[in-house]
Amino acid sequence: MKPTFYITTPIYYVNGAPHIGHAYTSIAADVLARWKRLDGFDVFFLTGTDEHGQKVEKAAEAAGVAPQVFADRVSADFRDMAVQMGITNDDFIRTTEERHRRSCTALWQRLADRGQIYLDAYEGWYAVRDEAFYGEDELAKQPDGSFLAPTGAPVEWVREPSYFFKLSAWGDKLLELYESHPDFVGPMARRNEVLSFVKAGLTDISISRTSFSWGIKVPGDETHVMYVWLDALTNYITAMGYPDENAEKWRYWPADLHLVGKEIVRFHAIFWPAFLMAAGLPVPKRVYSHGWWTSEGEKMSKSIGNVIDPRALVEEFGLDAVRFFLLREVPFGGDGDFKRKALISRLNVELANDLGNLAQRSLSLIAKNCGGVLPGLGETTEDDQNLLAGADALTGEMRAKLDRLAFSEALEEAWKLIRAGNGYIDRQAPWALRKTDFPRMETVLRVLVDLLRAVATNLRPFMPASMGKMLDQLGVSAEARGFADLAQKLPAGVALPAPQGVFPRFVEE
Numbered sequence: 351m352k353p354t355f356y357i358t359t360p361i362y363y364v365n366g367a368p369h370i371g372h373a374y375t376s377i378a379a380d381v382l383a384r385w386k387r388l389d390g391f392d393v394f395f396l397t398g399t400d401e402h403g404q405k406v407e408k409a410a411e412a413a414g415v416a417p418q419v420f421a422d423r424v425s426a427d428f429r430d431m432a433v434q435m436g437i438t439n440d441d442f443i444r445t446t447e448e449r450h451r452r453s454c455t456a457l458w459q460r461l462a463d464r465g466q467i468y469l470d471a472y473e474g475w476y477a478v479r480d481e482a483f484y485g486e487d488e489l490a491k492q493p494d495g496s497f498l499a500p501t502g503a504p505v506e507w508v509r510e511p512s513y514f515f516k517l518s519a520w521g522d523k524l525l526e527l528y529e530s531h532p533d534f535v536g537p538m539a540r541r542n543e544v545l546s547f548v549k550a551g552l553t554d555i556s557i558s559r560t561s562f563s564w565g566i567k568v569p570g571d572e573t574h575v576m577y578v579w580l581d582a583l584t585n586y587i588t589a590m591g592y593p594d595e596n597a598e599k600w601r602y603w604p605a606d607l608h609l610v611g612k613e614i615v616r617f618h619a620i621f622w623p624a625f626l627m628a629a630g631l632p633v634p635k636r637v638y639s640h641g642w643w644t645s646e647g648e649k650m651s652k653s654i655g656n657v658i659d660p661r662a663l664v665e666e667f668g669l670d671a672v673r674f675f676l677l678r679e680v681p682f683g684g685d686g687d688f689k690r691k692a693l694i695s696r697l698n699v700e701l702a703n704d705l706g707n708l709a710q711r712s713l714s715l716i717a718k719n720c721g722g723v724l725p726g727l728g729e730t731t732e733d734d735q736n737l738l739a740g741a742d743a744l745t746g747e748m749r750a751k752l753d754r755l756a757f758s759e760a761l762e763e764a765w766k767l768i769r770a771g772n773g774y775i776d777r778q779a780p781w782a783l784r785k786t787d788f789p790r791m792e793t794v795l796r797v798l799v800d801l802l803r804a805v806a807t808n809l810r811p812f813m814p815a816s817m818g819k820m821l822d823q824l825g826v827s828a829e830a831r832g833f834a835d836l837a838q839k840l841p842a843g844v845a846l847p848a849p850q851g852v853f854p855r856f857v858e859e
């Protein structure tokens with residue numbers, strides 16, 4: 351039986367259209383899901399939309415439609431974004447689905463039965479934009495006397511009856527969790543923030559609202575709707591069939607990885623495991639956060655008009671170039687600035703030049719000189735052997751980087767090999783060997799094919815369509831494109847299709 355691997359993205363609020371930030375998390379998760387599948391895992395990959403709460407209710411009101419109608423529309427747009435980005439999610443969850451209402455109700459009931467919930471009143475600050483409660487000590491006072499949340503979101507004073515979750519009782523257990531599972535939350539900077547937040551002492555949190563109604567009703571007290579974050583986090587178990595712990599999919603729980611943006615680490619690394627421990631359910635294995643994208647040096651905002659639409663980028667540059675760029679440009683975990691020039695440069699230098707040309711040069715020499723059939727490997731030199739050893743080691747090198755979520759470094763491993771391949775072809779000059787030493791030319795071209803095959807196979811999770819095309823041209827059958835298949839060498843003598851460029855250069859008009 352294959353080991354399971356359950357990976358999630360955040361479920362996105364349906365208050366507005368998807369942008370590059372949403373595409374980023376989904377693409378990163380998709381690369382890992384695809385990687386794990388090729389690496390022999392039974393993967394479940396979840397994404398979806400977060401549809402309740404005040405923020406969505408207000409957006410629907412502004413659009414002049416009922417919240418459900420609005421949510422249906424925007425959720426469909428997120429689903430489309432996932433398709434356009436080549437996301438291979440196994441399920442797309444919506445929090446307005448009946449299965450999710452059942453799941454949240456059951457979790458609430460279980461927490462209540464275990465004495466983890468009590469009724470009181472909340473009085474304090476709330477930021478609708480973040481759907482978060484803030485303590486006064488966390489806020490920044492503005493010159494006009496108003497307050498802003500640490501995220502820059504405006505806050506309002508709310509006072510209403512509310513159910514509370516006894517978060518304060520779980521501080522020690524959380525610290526034990528972080529201690530015994532050092533990888534539970536990453537990267538390190540976020541882990542430190544979480545640790546100091548918990549060490550400072552946790553207070554109980556409000557988990558229901560009464561001042562609006564767009565949410566899941568609290569069982570037994572329909573004047574309350576559940577706090578949208580309790581509702582939202584529960585999606586990760588709803589999709590596994592909760593509350594039916596005999597469900598076929600329950601075997602994927604606990605999740606191996608919740609991938610999130612840095613602003614929602616607190617919810618995933620503190621609240622979520624506390625809810626689960628309080629309910630007596632297993633906690634996820636890992637929460638990992640990435641940084642924020644800005645656009646040409648500025649925060650993306652509708653009013654500045656610099657919000658980057660991932661679908662427009664794909665239309666202009668192609669999906670694989672966009673997927674590659676996002677994960678290559680910025681070390682995962684840190685913030686990144688989207689620059690059009692940088693994308694074009696990565697595309698032209700690394701894709702078209704380094705990789706595309708290497709493949710095109712090697713394959714067209716085979717087409718011209720070897721009658722279009724795959725040459726065999728003759729006697730090898732040290733230069734050949736070094737390159738072949740690099741090709742064999744690539745999966746392991748990339749796996750080690752991806753286990754640390756170091757996407758850009760994983761790609762750098764592939765590029766080290768590609769650059770070595772370019773050095774090799776220049777040094778060996780197979781075009782000159784044609785007349786002087788034909789068997790040697792064949793060996794050199796064969797080494798290059800083996801290198802390209804390793805590169806294309808290992809890069810498939812990042813650039814599925816173009817690496818698929820490259821593997822077609824290398825004569826690798828569709829069933830033999832997993833990592834384990836690399837151990838089986840390609841048979842010499844098979845006919846290869848006519849070579850075609852995979853990455854055209856981008857010329858700015």
Ligand code: ME8
Nearest residue numbers: 360361362363371372375400582583610611642643
């Ligand atoms: O927070 N840069 O939903 P959301 C990078 N519904 N990533 C970005 C980004 C940017 N500029 N903007 C958004 C929510 N993201 C909740 C989550 S989960 C149980 C509930 C990405 O629509 C990033 O992954 O505000 C961030 O965490 C997520 O979108 C927030 O999406």
